Amino acid sequence: MKDSIIILCGGGPAPGMNSVVMSVAKTFLSNGYRVIGLHGGYSGLFSKTPRTEDIDFFKADAYFNRGGSYLQMSRFKPTDKDFEENFNLGLFQDNNIKLLVTVGGDDTASTANRIAKFLEAKHYPIHNIHVPKTIDNDLPLPQNAPTFGFNSAKNEGAHLARTVYEDARTSGNWLIISAMGRSAGHLALGIGEATHCPMTIIPEMFNKTEISLDKIVKLALSTIIKRKLMGIGYGTVVVAEGVFHDLDPQEIKDAGVSMTYDEHGHPELGKISKAVLFNDILDKEFKKIGLKVKTRPVEIGYDVRCQDPIAFDLTYCTELAMGAYELFRQGETGCMVYVDAFGTAHPLYLKDLQNAEGKIPPRRVAIDGGTAQNYYSHICHFITPADYEAAKKYVADPEAYDFKKILNW
Secondary structure, eight states: OOOEEEEEEBSSOOTTHHHHHHHHHHHHHTTTOEEEEETTGGGGGGOSSOOEEEOOHHHHHHHTTOSSOSSOOBOOOOOHHHHHHTOOHHHHHHTTEEEEEEEESHHHHHHHHHHHHHHHHTTOOOEEEEEEBOTTOOSOOGGGOOOBTHHHHHHHHHHHHHHHHHHHHHHTOEEEEEEOOTTOOHHHHHHHHHTTOSEEEOGGGGSSSOOOHHHHHHHHHHHHHHHHHTTOOOEEEEEETTHHHHSOHHHHHHTTOOOOBOTTSOBOGGGSOHHHHHHHHHHHHHHHHTOOOOEEEEEESGGGTSSOOOHHHHHHHHHHHHHHHHHHHTTOOSEEEEEOTTSOEEEEEHHHHOOTTSOOOOOOOOTTSHHHHHHHHHTOOOBOGGGHHHHTTTOSOGGGGBHHHHHTO
């Protein structure tokens, strides 16, 4: 029987999913392997009737440059009981599977490691190689290398935010934009910097003070008031959804938000509109201090996950796929594939990236680094001590809206 590999996709979609899967298929097909696609993410491995299909060249060639994911995804996270009672070992034995390729984020990678250890204990050792995916850009790759999908999502997010900014300028309003990113602010900051947004609020900003809704509101007002002083009556404020990860749960509840959590314990931020929430809180603050400003909420999230990948990700995903084959050929397993700036593949071992709980801590924005500091220093607008006197026209205590004092920078 011909040696086979099996591919699955976990978590949420990102631009380039098909590019990785179909490039993996092309690479292994050209080296004599049978390629099996598994629908339903990990749920397919714990089912007696998994939905699989062979991926041939024609299918791979038709889908490699498309958005979305040909292989249906899921966020299924197997329990210890699932492993003991429901794992479909026969799927691997009957198809002579030698390699499990998983495409996903940190949770998908951690589960791949559990499966490899389980199969080894069952005396059916296979190789597993993980391809890191997330628009959040929060996996700890060396040299600040991006995760695939991030640049395509940022590109589309910036396209939307540019249009929104033009609407703000044309109508003389303020638009409050919420951007995905889970616990990290990479996507929000990337969109904010690319569109010269006068304020981007990300969780990493609060490195020297405790985060709170009051401080988030004051940062937005600092920008709005500063622009009024500059004679600019419009603009955008980008807020990363990740601020919710760091806020006190009671404060979130007091704001009228009922939060649910997924199988991995992450807040299901997609179920609420963060932009609407911030916009409502801002409106209340405007009325409280007597400031006349019109704001409108805009959500950037699901509309950037399944777009066609840009050229950067098409190339990057192809290199990751070829890199997965090269690592497999070298006998590597239990690792993520990392491709350096020269296109050379390296293994990142999951066991070295995981913490004591077996999870991979997210990579967050280097808030003291050049990108963030230069953006906040030169592009953003906010109240400084030099504005206190003039700002009294709008607020009684301008110092309370001083950007650096709010953050204790």
